[in-house]
Amino acid sequence: xxxxxxxxxxxxxxxxxxxxxxxxxxxxxxxxxxxxxxxxxxxxxxxxxxxxxxxxxxxxxxxxxxxxxxxxx
Amino acid sequence: xxxxxxxxxxxxxxxxxxxxxxxxxxxxxxxxxxxxxxxxxxxxxxxxxxxxxxxxxxxxxxxxxxxxxxxxxxxxxxxxxxxxxxxxxxxxxxxxxxxxxxxxxxxxxxxxxxxxxxxxxxxxxxxxxxxxxxxxxxxxxxxxxxxxxxxxxxxxxxxxxxxxxxxxxxxxxxxxxxxxxxxxxxxxxxxxxxxxxxxxxxxxxxxxxxxxxxxxxxxxxxxxxxxxxxxxxxxxxxxxxxxxxxxxxxxxxxxxxxxxxxxxxxxxxxxxxxxxxxxxxxxxxxxxxxxxxxxxxxxxxxxxxxxxxxxxxxxxxxxxxxxxxxxxxxxxxxxxxxxxxxxxxxxxx
Numbered sequence: 001x002x003x004x005x006x007x008x009x010x011x012x013x014x015x016x017x018x019x020x021x022x023x024x025x026x027x028x029x030x031x032x033x034x035x036x037x038x039x040x041x042x043x044x045x046x047x048x049x050x051x052x053x054x055x056x057x058x059x060x061x062x063x064x065x066x067x068x069x070x071x072x073x
Numbered sequence: 074x075x076x077x078x079x080x081x082x083x084x085x086x087x088x089x090x091x092x093x094x095x096x097x098x099x100x101x102x103x104x105x106x107x108x109x110x111x112x113x114x115x116x117x118x119x120x121x122x123x124x125x126x127x128x129x130x131x132x133x134x135x136x137x138x139x140x141x142x143x144x145x146x147x148x149x150x151x152x153x154x155x156x157x158x159x160x161x162x163x164x165x166x167x168x169x170x171x172x173x174x175x176x177x178x179x180x181x182x183x184x185x186x187x188x189x190x191x192x193x194x195x196x197x198x199x200x201x202x203x204x205x206x207x208x209x210x211x212x213x214x215x216x217x218x219x220x221x222x223x224x225x226x227x228x229x230x231x232x233x234x235x236x237x238x239x240x241x242x243x244x245x246x247x248x249x250x251x252x253x254x255x256x257x258x259x260x261x262x263x264x265x266x267x268x269x270x271x272x273x274x275x276x277x278x279x280x281x282x283x284x285x286x287x288x289x290x291x292x293x294x295x296x297x298x299x300x301x302x303x304x305x306x307x308x309x310x311x312x313x314x315x316x317x318x319x320x321x322x323x324x325x326x327x328x329x330x331x332x333x334x335x336x337x338x339x340x341x342x343x344x345x346x347x348x349x350x351x352x353x354x355x356x357x358x359x360x361x362x363x364x365x366x367x368x369x370x371x372x373x374x375x376x377x378x379x380x381x382x383x384x385x386x387x388x389x390x391x392x393x394x395x396x397x398x399x400x401x402x403x404x405x406x407x408x409x410x411x412x413x414x415x416x417x418x419x420x421x422x
Contacts (some may be wrong), residue, residue, distance in 0.1 A: 006272065006275060008263045008267065008275055008278070008279055009263070010259075010262065010263065011262040011263060011266065012262055012263030012264075012265075012266035012267060012275075014167065014266070014270055014272065015167075042278065042282075046176075047176060047177070047180035047274055048180075061173075063275060065275065065278050065279060065282060066282060067282060067285075067286075068282065068285075068286045069258070069259055069260040069263075069279060069282040069283045069286050070258045070259045070260075070283075070286055070288035070291070071248070071249030071255060071256050071257060071258040071259075071260065071283040071284075071286065071288055071291070071292075072249065072256040072257070072258035072259075072288065072291040072292075073248065073249055073251070073256050073291050073292045073293035073294075
């Protein structure tokens with residue numbers, strides 16, 4: 001199935017990817033955000049916060065936004 | 074008839090305009106330049122080759138064939154580049170659909186306080202929760218986006234609702250905000266991308282996360298220096314309600330840097346402090362006097378002495394034979410008062 005993945009870490013990434021049926025939010029996090037812990041991210045599916053064991057569905061929009069984003073001066 | 078709630082109605086109107094702007098901006102950036110000049114050169118080359126063959130110029134034919142081969146390859150590469158560019162820039166799939174933008178705007182209303190959409194001004198703004206960094210309360214901020222400026226400089230501003238600026242810099246409202254401009258740091262690329270693709274929920278969330286994060290290593294002003302003032306001379310941070318100032322320029326001054334004028338006892342900073350060039354006494358600029366002829370800065374005692382010496386010189390010059398072409402200036406003219414001086418130079422008798 002195809003889901004829209006948005007990773008707002010670093011340079012930002014948004015694209016559709018193919019994932020196997022039964023893929024959970026946790027699986028996607030591990031796949032897309034390799035160096036990070038889930039509690040350091042706002043994780044949303046279709047713009048709503050979700051539990052990590054939620055199974056993704058065809059066409060879902062999953063986004064990872066880091067909680068800490070260091071500004072400069 | 075089914076009625077649409079006002080927020081959705083507004084969101085739909087805004088989303089259509091935002092998408093129009095984003096697609097337009099994307100198209101404006103499209104730079105598909107056909108290789109017309111190269112095409113003309115290639116055509117000429119073909120003409121030359123045909124006439125070389127017709128005239129039986131074998132050597133010229135060989136040269137032109139190599140030339141034509143090179144030009145056609147070049148042409149193919151240039152056209153490939155055009156094709157890639159055309160596909161890349163016409164691929165609006167990466168720009169959110171109007172429906173996605175509407176969903177973002179509605180989600181913003183749940184995520185932030187005070188969502189306002191102004192289609193006339195092309196503006197969307199939201200308010201953050203009050204922001205507290207390292208126990209310093211900075212209040213809440215308005216994030217105001219002008220969608221017609223996406224892709225240009227300063228598409229959005231971050232405005233403190235009740236600015237709590239440091240004592241000595243009213244432009245800084247947050248360690249990473251100056252003049253209503255967020256210094257995005259690590260978030261810069263992701264913020265720019267979210268805006269360009271019309272992912273408004275991601276954009277506002279990223280800006281909020283930058284505002285909620287403190288990076289002391291790269292702040293306009295560190296929070297431990299937020300309250301209070303820095304010593305004008307050494308930069309030492311002093312409590313806002315307990316610091317001295319220079320008695321002349323009134324700049325903040327710590328106790329280590331304030332020096333007393335040996336004549337008037339005023340406390341002065343380094344900039345206002347000066348030394349008598351004769352006796353090396355430390356005085357404020359106001360207590361020193363400048364000798365016009367030599368330009369020396371002297372304390373009143375040394376100035377008096379210099380005055381007497383000038384008078385003696387003047388007397389001896391008067392007794393000199395008139396052969397001297399020019400005599401020394403009168404002592405009164407040779408001495409002047411420092412324009413900054415509050416003590417007048419004594420007038421010679």
